[in-house]
Amino acid sequence: MTPASRDIPSPIRSLIEAAGHFTQSLGLGRVLGQIYAFLYFTPHPRTLDDLTHALGISKGSASMGVRQLAQWGALEPVWVKGDRKDYYRARDNFGRILKNILQDMAGKRLEASAMALTEAEHAIHPHPSPGIDPDSEAFIQQRLETLRAFQHKIQSAWGSFAVGFLSK
Amino acid sequence: MTPASRDIPSPIRSLIEAAGHFTQSLGLGRVLGQIYAFLYFTPHPRTLDDLTHALGISKGSASMGVRQLAQWGALEPVWVKGDRKDYYRARDNFGRILKNILQDMAGKRLEASAMALTEAEHAIHPHPSPGIDPDSEAFIQQRLETLRAFQHKIQSAWGSFAVGFLSK
DNA sequence: TGGTATATTCAAAACGATTTGAACATGACG
DNA sequence: CGTCATGTTCAAATCGTTTTGAATATACCA
Numbered sequence: 430m431t432p433a434s435r436d437i438p439s440p441i442r443s444l445i446e447a448a449g450h451f452t453q454s455l456g457l458g459r460v461l462g463q464i465y466a467f468l469y470f471t472p473h474p475r476t477l478d479d480l481t482h483a484l485g486i487s488k489g490s491a492s493m494g495v496r497q498l499a500q501w502g503a504l505e506p507v508w509v510k511g512d513r514k515d516y517y518r519a520r521d522n523f524g525r526i527l528k529n530i531l532q533d534m535a536g537k538r539l540e541a542s543a544m545a546l547t548e549a550e551h552a553i554h555p556h557p558s559p560g561i562d563p564d565s566e567a568f569i570q571q572r573l574e575t576l577r578a579f580q581h582k583i584q585s586a587w588g589s590f591a592v593g594f595l596s597k
Numbered sequence: 598m599t600p601a602s603r604d605i606p607s608p609i610r611s612l613i614e615a616a617g618h619f620t621q622s623l624g625l626g627r628v629l630g631q632i633y634a635f636l637y638f639t640p641h642p643r644t645l646d647d648l649t650h651a652l653g654i655s656k657g658s659a660s661m662g663v664r665q666l667a668q669w670g671a672l673e674p675v676w677v678k679g680d681r682k683d684y685y686r687a688r689d690n691f692g693r694i695l696k697n698i699l700q701d702m703a704g705k706r707l708e709a710s711a712m713a714l715t716e717a718e719h720a721i722h723p724h725p726s727p728g729i730d731p732d733s734e735a736f737i738q739q740r741l742e743t744l745r746a747f748q749h750k751i752q753s754a755w756g757s758f759a760v761g762f763l764s765k
Numbered sequence: 766t767g768g769t770a771t772a773t774t775c776a777a778a779a780c781g782a783t784t785t786g787a788a789c790a791t792g793a794c795g
Numbered sequence: 796c797g798t799c800a801t802g803t804t805c806a807a808a809t810c811g812t813t814t815t816g817a818a819t820a821t822a823c824c825a
Contacts, residue, residue, distance in 0.1 A: 436729065438721070438729065438737075439720070440716070440717040440720035440721050441717070441737065443713060443716065443717055443720070444713060444714070444717045447709070447710060447713030447714075450709070451706060451709070451710050454624075454706050455706070456622075456624050456812095458812085458813060458814090459813085459814095460813085460814080469740055469744075470736075470737055470740055472732065472733050472736040476771090477771080477772070478771090486814080486815090487814065487815045487816060488771095488772080488773090488815085488816075489773080489774075489775085489814070489815060489816065490813085490814055490815070491772095492772060492773055492774085493773085493774090493814090496773090513770060513771060513822075513823065513824095514770085514771065514772095515771080515772075521740070521743050521744075523747045524747075538619060538622050538623070541615070541618070541619070542615060542619050545611060545612060545614075545615030546612070546615075548608070548611065549608040549609070549611055549612045552607070552608035552611070553606070553608050561604065561606065564640065565640050568638075568640040569606075569609065569638055572637055572638055572689070575689050576637075576689075579691045579692075582692075624782095626782085626783060626784090627783080627784095628783085628784080644801095645801080645802075646801090654784080654785090655784065655785045655786060656785085656786075656801095656802080656803090657784070657785060657786065657803080657804075657805085658783085658784055658785070660802060660803060660804085661784090661803085661804090664803090681792085681793065681800065681801065682800085682801070682802095683801085683802075
């Protein structure tokens, strides 16, 4: 029995499981939540091996998961003197972490959609398509405008939501 | 060639595709975005058959997709006199639609996480576990508190984000 | 430098979510 | 009532994503 796997109190196990479901439902995969939750409730830094044993995941998953979480600033690498292993502990600056994740995920999606919209506008505007029902043309123009307006609204609302967590 | 499939201008096709990717990336599935976008840029109400032909999706997908979208208030059923078919048109009250979707999806997730947290607190608090490192115990308590505090912060921020779109 | 402990990579397997379509249900009309 | 047109359901197939683990790379130490 490894130090990591003994004595994870059952309520903590439940929280780890819940965190896994949570990140899964957000499309981030189960392991990210599990790894973070495990480290979050563990007082001392832990190694990749600890993670594979405690959570029953593969070395590969642990390695990739840890890297991703570190990139978001959710984990802090810790060097323990005289030990080759990489140790990690969970950081608890949720605001910053969340912001990084949102930027990484949602930001790109909004941007991609904005681009698609702009391209469509350009493709339609300059070429009042030959042989196409002008009523339909006008309708589409109007819908594009409504959509564009909403897009702006979203982006500003999104901005203030994200900014609300930048504060320390 | 059906009325629905002829003459979808290529920029609109692109937007339909983009909408599909968008909803896919949000974990809603590709078809929802496609169906909505197609109807959004179509002046007249359309039937399930039109959808299957225009988008190349199965009858089943069209049926389920339309139902889901209607449930969110994104589509409006239209009855055309003397025609048995169900017709649908896209509504453009994005604010309300978004709110419904968020409530349906994110709300449940936050709630589930909140419950898991509460249960863990109850499980730990009343039973200062026998034979477990008291330092560890204190650490866990403290982390639970931090987490709980953030959870409140999120819920209130989320609330105001959602409310921002209730208007009109 | 060679040997060992550890971390990373990535092709393939496992898994889960989405989509299909045949079977079934519904309901309009003669 | 029987038929035809349409909508719905859900088990099975498909498809994409996540996870695995053997192979490979890296880094430390003697």
